[in-house]
Amino acid sequence: MLSRRLAGLLIVSAAAVSAAGCVVEPPPRPRPRPVIYEAPPPPVVEVIAPQPPPPPIEEVIPPPRPGFIWARGYWHWNGHRYVGVGGHWETIRPGYHYVHPHWEQRGDGWHFHVGVWVNG
Structure with a gap:
């Protein structure tokens, strides 16, 4: 009976020793997502x-x-006079x-009216 008690004590002691060495790690913190900054869209300004x-x-x-279309050049009003703006590829x-x-x-x-893409 002593050997059974000794065996039980050894098992409990071994469990206590092994449990004492365990470290419970906290769950990993979520990594912050990278923030992508974009320039805000330009304000809509009506040119008259x-x-x-x-x-x-x-x-x-x-x-x-x-795969491209030529967007024709146009005249831009700069507040005092018209200034030519050359065409470009869209x-x-x-x-x-x-x-x-x-x-x-x-x-x-x-x-x-600026150049725009229209559905249809």
Whole structure:
């Protein structure tokens, strides 16, 4: 009976010794996600010119380029006079069509419309 008691005591002692050496680690802290900062979109500014724009800009349109459309140049009103802005390539967006920059006359002057992609 002593050997049984001794064996039980040894088992309990071994369990206590092995448990004393255990370290319970806290769960890993979640890593913070990287924050991606982007420039805010420019504010929408409606440009109204008091006088009509000059005739369309005459520019040499480059040969077609697969996957792109040529956005024609236009006249920009800088607050005092019209300044020419050259054309550029726009990447084609399937399912959309491109409306080129243009001026529209209304009762209070000439309104500028930026080039945009329109669904359809």
